[in-house]
Amino acid sequence: MVYSLGYQRPAYVSNTTASTRSSLDSSTSILPAGIPDALSFCKIISGATCPPCTLRDFMNYLLYVEFAAENLQFYLWLKNYVKRFNDLPDSEKALAKPVDTEKQDNDLASPNIPRRPTIPKAETNIITISNRIQSSNPFDDDAAADDKDIACSDMASMYSGRGNHQIAAVRTFGSIDVQYEPFTIQPYREEISRIISIYISDGAPRQLNLSSKERAELLRNLANTTHPSAFLPVLKTVEWTLKHQAHPNFIRWTICNGNKPRQMFAHGLGMSGVVVGLAIMAPLVASGLSRAWRVFGALPILFGIATSLAAWKGLCVILYGQHHRHLRPWELFADDNEAASNYEMKRGSWDSFGSKVSYEDEPWVIEYKRRNTFRKVFDVEIWIQEPALRRIQDTIFLQSLLVSIVLTAALVGGFCAIPPGNRF
Template identity: 50%
Template structure:
């Protein structure tokens, strides 16, 4: 079974020159359009079975899984931090929604109007009734934020401007399971980067409050938002400052709304179509170039055969033999021009990617229930640079012939095989039409009779 013969693979989507070039409303509109665009079964060359949501939710098979998408962003697009942040944010929203109402009330919803209001007035406007009931009769009754009196009573309170010393002081105390997994040096480094981020934005540092997940948010600021972060997102200064202003007051997921939309828009409307376009290619670059060479050789062979028969004294019917070379050469060239090798496609195989060739069997390749990869969670402080990974040097040492005939693996994803079948059929039909036209022209020419 194949798709429509008019099928076209996804177009290559270029990154916008500036993240400010597209407004937030336009990004949200594009995201909504992407979500609802699969009602007809196909959207911009991407079937519903390979939609962004299906890939992220784990409903696809190799080579179209979340892991494959992550590897593509890391090694090809060089933008893995977008998917890493998106997976973390999905997990964070779920965990925040699962909190008791008493804890969620400590972090009120962040609205856009809050960014334009003064902070003291903002606090008065955003007092939650549930929070007010919780703090009734305490020092927090008038304002569910840390008061001057509570600063002296709270042993975990960290005064502004001295995060490093106090975190080192409290390093031996287990605040919660999340902080228990961080060393004192790690906490100090994250806190210092968060301090610098807030100071650069002209905001006041609020390192630790009674709000849920405040320490985790501090770490996320250090990794994804602060300058020099291990996985710094490509945000405009306006988006960055708005996010820090929001996180200064609350840890509610709504504080990440604009940044989360920017990241999701980049993934849905730019990275995902490019990933599907790239995945359709079943061979590596040397194999595709080799296939193109074979296609050109087949076409040249067909021309030579047709020309020799035409110049000879043989009858016109013999010139039809040249159609074999034209058919094989043109179909191979059309398929190779779209990144496919017809030999590999005949077996529904694909080449292993360079980073897959040298992967050991004991490396974690699955994703946990929170949506992030096991190894990503274990090394969330690491950056996405891969130049020092062992496979880079090993792959460069492989000779060209070995790269052309690299190891192959069966394509498990049915929707991807269906796309490749469609492209292969298009190549055959296109080759048939062109071959008949070329051979017809040769048949119309009088024989030469030179030999």
């Protein structure tokens, strides 16, 4: 079973392309081109996909390939924060009133009006507040999300290190001329201060790529309330980047079943097949044998062109035939899933309150550089479990095969049209 023969894998979205976007409307349900519904962003976040398209694979891609894991780390924290806030008793939730986003949008449309959040006075009904969160909450796109909630961080670590992050938050608020008061009676006030010092303030270890207006608007909201609705202006930017840049790039990268040396090897194998086919037909053209003998050169040419076209899209046909893929460099040195999980927790990629995540000092970096090219070509393989990914690879291989048949027929037909020689 394959997708449409006109299928095209997701186009690579660069930072420059993303920065020129005309809209930040992330609520649209339209998937980027080349991504099936089974591999949608919401399915990956909710844990409804199989390796190598899981949330852990997505995080590793952002960490090791895109070097931009902070967006997903913040997004997962906010997803977890919304759930925890909704689980609070009504008396605690009433202490942090939601931001009136409609009034705030009107203020933003008028540049002469100060951009300050308006806290609704009459909206004290907790059911109304909860409905507002749900109506603007992008985390409920998939029904399975609640059942497969992601533990983004150790809850006990949220309240450690009191003091330093509050000072950083005060300095941040002061830099945009906001009179900050520590609303200690509001739920999760100290946690919000830590988030500001890690993701929002200038020079933060995991600073989000926000405009000055978005950053100022968020800080003004957080100076008044810890309600999740305070994050809505920034959530649009973060979610758009994840859905329309990081996610398509991740799917495009995951389609490749081999590393770069293996892809070059596949290209060479394909070109060798074409050369062998031509080497078979050329002497037959020069000989006095019947033209029918020249067809024997079609098979290696057909195989060579199909192999090379598939490799051009990152697909090694040998690995594809077994539905295998190479282990990623950071996967090669993990003994088992439990060891890999503990290693990821230790390095901090799943800790929403850690420092800047880097991998330059990880042991696998030096070990992988020491591996020779031949060993990289024949690295350890593993079975691809995700059916939708295998279906994409089936489609790409079929496309390559059909194009190869057309090109081979044209090439062999041209050789057969040459009159036979008599030189031997």
